[in-house]
Amino acid sequence: MTLLDPENTGPEECSRIALEAERGGTAAIMVGGSTVASNSVLDDVVKSIKASVKVPVILFPNNVSGVSKHADAIWFMSLLNSSNPYYIIDVQALTARTIKQYGIEIISMGYIIVGEGGAAGFIGQARAIAYDHPELALGYGLAAESLGMHFVYLEAGSGAKQPVPLEMVKLVKGNLSIPLIIGGGIRDGETARRIVQAGADIVVTGTIVEEAERVREKIQEIVKGTINNRHTG
Numbered sequence: 001m002t003l004l005d006p007e008n009t010g011p012e013e014c015s016r017i018a019l020e021a022e023r024g025g026t027a028a029i030m031v032g033g034s035t036v037a038s039n040s041v042l043d044d045v046v047k048s049i050k051a052s053v054k055v056p057v058i059l060f061p062n063n064v065s066g067v068s069k070h071a072d073a074i075w076f077m078s079l080l081n082s083s084n085p086y087y088i089i090d091v092q093a094l095t096a097r098t099i100k101q102y103g104i105e106i107i108s109m110g111y112i113i114v115g116e117g118g119a120a121g122f123i124g125q126a127r128a129i130a131y132d133h134p135e136l137a138l139g140y141g142l143a144a145e146s147l148g149m150h151f152v153y154l155e156a157g158s159g160a161k162q163p164v165p166l167e168m169v170k171l172v173k174g175n176l177s178i179p180l181i182i183g184g185g186i187r188d189g190e191t192a193r194r195i196v197q198a199g200a201d202i203v204v205t206g207t208i209v210e211e212a213e214r215v216r217e218k219i220q221e222i223v224k225g226t227i228n229n230r231h232t233g
């Protein structure tokens, strides 16, 4: 999946990148960013993307400002390892009624910040799980599953120098029954291939897509890395 941040990129550029990403084989466009502060800016970006692509457009909200009625779906996510209950349950309670009224698809997800954590970790006041403690990531992942959440996302932070380590992906996926999403710092097809081989069901790339001169080719490279490389153990 391709992540676009409306704070970095305007509506026209987002729709151009989204279309190229779709042509490159992305499964969905995710829209969000740690510092999104304007619903109207988000609305404009989502509308513009929706007008140009057929793949689903899924919100990836950072706060109450991450909600738009123009999307197909929303990751209804809880930052499980935040030290602030606001990001665990309060922002969800503040937005749940509006999201239900919008009628967009609601997809529950346990969001776990690991490693450096980037801006998401800072804003979300996460107690980021160090890379050498995969067992802690597993604990939070299993807690998400046991609470009835449908997806788990291990987030290294946008632009992370090192993506989520393979050992952490393996341990979490090896003990989890729900799909695992991995994002943060994935920049090439080979890294995507290794992460999928370790057990990721979904790989998210953002920064590299916003920076790439040839978006379609970059996405093709990453998608190629993920196809037919599924972990089967």
Ligand code: 1GP
Pocket (backbone or CB within 6 Å): 003, 120, 155, 156, 157, 158, 159, 160, 182, 183, 184, 185, 186, 204, 205, 206, 207, 208
């Ligand atoms: C961030 O996991 C996503 O929320 C994507 O990270 O920007 O490093 O690809 P990148």
